[in-house]
Amino acid sequence: MRIGVDSAHRHVLRENGKALEDKYLAPSFKSGRVTIMVWRCFSGNRIGPLLTFEQGGIGSEEYMDILYDGLLSIVDDLLQLPEEVDTAEVADQNTLLFMHDNAPCHKTDEVRDLLQEHNIPIMTWPANSPDLNPIENLWRDLKHRFYLIWKDLHSSPSASQSSVEQYKAMIEKCWYEQDGSLIRSLLESMPQHCADVIAAKGGHTKY
Numbered sequence: 001m002r003i004g005v006d007s008a009h010r011h012v013l014r015e016n017g018k019a020l021e022d023k024y025l026a027p028s029f030k031s032g033r034v035t036i037m038v039w040r041c042f043s044g045n046r047i048g049p050l051l052t053f054e055q056g057g058i059g060s061e062e063y064m065d066i067l068y069d070g071l072l073s074i075v076d077d078l079l080q081l082p083e084e085v086d087t088a089e090v091a092d093q094n095t096l097l098f099m100h101d102n103a104p105c106h107k108t109d110e111v112r113d114l115l116q117e118h119n120i121p122i123m124t125w126p127a128n129s130p131d132l133n134p135i136e137n138l139w140r141d142l143k144h145r146f147y148l149i150w151k152d153l154h155s156s157p158s159a160s161q162s163s164v165e166q167y168k169a170m171i172e173k174c175w176y177e178q179d180g181s182l183i184r185s186l187l188e189s190m191p192q193h194c195a196d197v198i199a200a201k202g203g204h205t206k207y
Helices: 060-079 109-117 135-151 161-176 180-199
Strands: 037-043 046-053
Touching: 037 060, 037 135, 046 060, 046 161, 060 109, 135 161, 135 180
Parallel strands: none
Antiparallel strands: 037 046
16 A cells, blocks of 8 residues: 555546646655555455554565465454354355456465365466455555544654554554455456456456
8 A cells, every 4th residue: 555645546627738837737746756555355245354464565474474464364253253143154165255356376286285284275367357355355445544534643654663654543443344245246347257257268358
């Protein structure tokens, strides 16, 4: 997540020849780019953990740590037997289907073995469908809501440790306050998303 940047689409009405006037332009910040790496997940109508990290890429080992701390924790919760029930449905190979894209750190043998060990199947992912995963829409909403809260701070993005910790706390607050109706609508749209991607043979769709 880049601090100080609104993910929402902006539309501007202006007179011809005035496109470069300050009032029609998005602001930039001389303090430089401040970004925070975020991993998050959800299942059904349930929000999963959100993990934040310092700037920089991750490899297979770091991603495995993320899966242990994030994915496996929500899987354990989802499969936990409710209290005071007379019957329970037994989980099988169709109970879970994990969606992550084709990033190199997602496709290593170590990551594959970890998921197989915990009986978590992976959705087959086409090469050119970056927006197929419904969490992308949830992510756009989260970034926009975070931006609105950040704007109220009336300050430029800062890479100081105290500011970064403040940003992380704000991101987590926005995530756990996520509107459940958006999650439901995204999940209900998945069959049509998948059908359109299959029809486009993994190419671009309106989503």
